[in-house]
Amino acid sequence: MSVPIPELTADPATRTEFSRAVRRFTRNRLAVAGVIVVLALAALSFLGPLVHSTDQVHTDLTQVNLSPGSGHPLGTDAVGFDQLGRLMLGGQLSLMVGVCAGILAMLLGTVWGAVAGYAGGWVDTVMMRIVDAGIAIPALLLLLIVSAIWTPGTLGLIVILGLVSWLVPSRLVRAETLTLASRDYVLTMRAMGGGHTRAIGRHILPNSLSTIVVAATFQIADAILLVAYVSYLGLGVQSPDTDWGGMLSQGLDAAFSGRWWLIAPPGIAIILVVCAFNAIGDGLRDAFEIGGRR
């Protein structure tokens, strides 16, 4: 006997998964604020100099330690650089190094973790013990030793920061790979003759994308902080180049003489950008994970 197969009249998909994810993201007010803050700081740093152009190469000893006022909205520092212009210049470096280093760390971590998790067995054991060993060494210590030996440029900073911060993401991606590799759709594909490349490239990586993207935002926030640490300790980029951490370090002398404009702007900028990236990460997690994808 036969039961008629029900007619498939699934409701018209009015909203795509992407627009639903966007909606979930925008519902997180803090995340939206984070996006606005990051965009605003990026605009300030990269577009600001077009509006407020200043000389950040030549010192001007006639204009030192001016308080905020006409001509210098945020005053000038001890060698006569315009403080607002300096904030823009420092922001370019902080943001660029932070974003690039965060992405580099994520890429390294993803490849390492995916290979370890998928290969399994002794390959996995060896690769993950290397990660364990790396994590046992404090990143800051490594950074200080390296910068004491060698003065890095922008590219150098990105590479060094990337190299010290891929370890934690690699663990995340490995864990994700382990669960995904045993999903029925991967097993089915393997049983029907599919290869490893397809398993990783078509199934495992696309499905770990949410984890990777969310982790990347936190990595970026971490990297911006690391840049600030290193520069604060006087081991970052060399003057007249600067970044927000370096500005803080140079302004420290002025802290007790009432010249707050040398410390507050870069300090607030660092706090804002780190909080903003963390909020974006939270928002992305909402956007990806409530969707019933997993």
Place this chain on the structure above:
Amino acid sequence: MSPAENVLEIENLNVVFGGEDHEVTAVESVSLSLRAGEALALVGESGSGKSTVGFATIGLLPGNARTTGRIMVGGTETTGADEKAMRALRGNEIGMVFQEPATALNPLRRVGDQIAEVIRNHREVTRAQARAEAVQLLERVGIPQPQTRSRAFPFQLSGGQRQRVVIAMAIANRPRLLIADEPTTALDVTVQAEILDLLRDLAKDSGTGVLLITHNMGVVADFADTVAVMHQGRIVETGTVRKVLTDPAAAYTQKLLAAVPRLRTEASDEIRPSKPETEAVLSVEKLNVVYGRGPGAVHALKDVSFTVRAGQTLGIVGESGSGKSTAARVALGLIKPRSGSVELFGQELRAGRGGRALRAGIGVVLQDPASSLDPRMTVAQAIAEPLHIHRRSLSRSDLDTAVKEALEQVNLAPSLASRAPQELSGGQRQRVSLARALILKPRLLIADEPTSALDVSVQQSVLEVVAELQAELGFACVFVSHDLAVVQRVAQQVLVMRSGEVVETGPTERTLLYPETDYTRRLLDAVPVPDPDQQKIRRQARLTLAAGA
């Protein structure tokens, strides 16, 4: 009859869930009553709202639920009661048994202590008294050596024993009402039969009313006095178990019952034409799979051999842990056997390129519809994947045509091609899996519990599609299932497995009607049939057999 005699009285219950985009009515004007000492079964397919009624009764609905109507438990109204009043009821007046015994217990505490805690939550007794009572309860639910066992952690007990502990916790304070939500669904049939016997005895002894929530008509026939059938949040039919199961009035109940696979216990009149011996498509010889080394090693398969011939279906049955899925996975090359050979289409199955080409002839459908399709691929991409692997030269339009044909083969609308899997129902997903498995016109289909997660009516339609396509395409099929009634329906040959060994094998018609081994007989006897009279006779026979053994 006054409501006071009823342990549970539900009047005009409505439950609405506030969702992300819109509201969903889960339960609509449901009224029920349950007398002391009786068992009421609430049956329905997934999404019918049966569990929601249970959760509403104990006040454990999630925060986005709005409830109207009245629920009275032993004369106390629970709708609108505050959390403190509900806590006093839960575990005391109302006991709960959930589906998954593994997650219902705290893994870090000894089972005796967990039972004692429930007792001390509601009664002023000393720790020692509670412990002693916990041991008595364990004895009452049939756990051997209760004194020693009360010191055990949940992981040291089997699934059936864990469910007994959960039941002991539920009855610890002699509740008037016991709510059992799919209490045996996660268990093997033989264990299911024991648990149902236990619940029946407990209810009879103490006059507890049992609200049994289940999708299994056989369990209903075995256990309940009255039945309420739910469909899309409403009750479509209520009545005594005999009336509803043997002479259903509502069209939905009739449809549901017709779809339930029934275990035949007598030879059918219809004579199946014996097919000529066809060529062997898959033959495995003396497979051994061992996990681990040394004394702790687990023999997942011991000397397992079988052959599947073109156009035929081999059913592999057995309880959980019997090695039936492992056998299928070895045949698929997903697990390497320690010894033995797998021969596919007359050639040894090897890893690497050569093996890969051979695998173009295998189709695979695995159990879980939730994970059988990649959530990031559309239906069309998923179905086309085998083509991408084995027929790389196909053009875009050829691919589209092939996908469309495959969808039509499994009775799905071609418009589904662009959908994401999570927009489909479980049955639709399994049919997409089937379309993917069959797109290369394989000579062998390996299906591991393909319909176990599906509702009976959906299961029926999926099984029909498989049977039709097998008749049309002539592939051989390995069908792994724990459900003997389903295997009896689809398979010509059957392999009964237990602890990694083949217990019995032969034509389905003979082995599942006149089994040669005690194990197969016990397995068959434990299957509840959806007919209360017949089930009563079967139960008596089973108990006599057990008492004699």
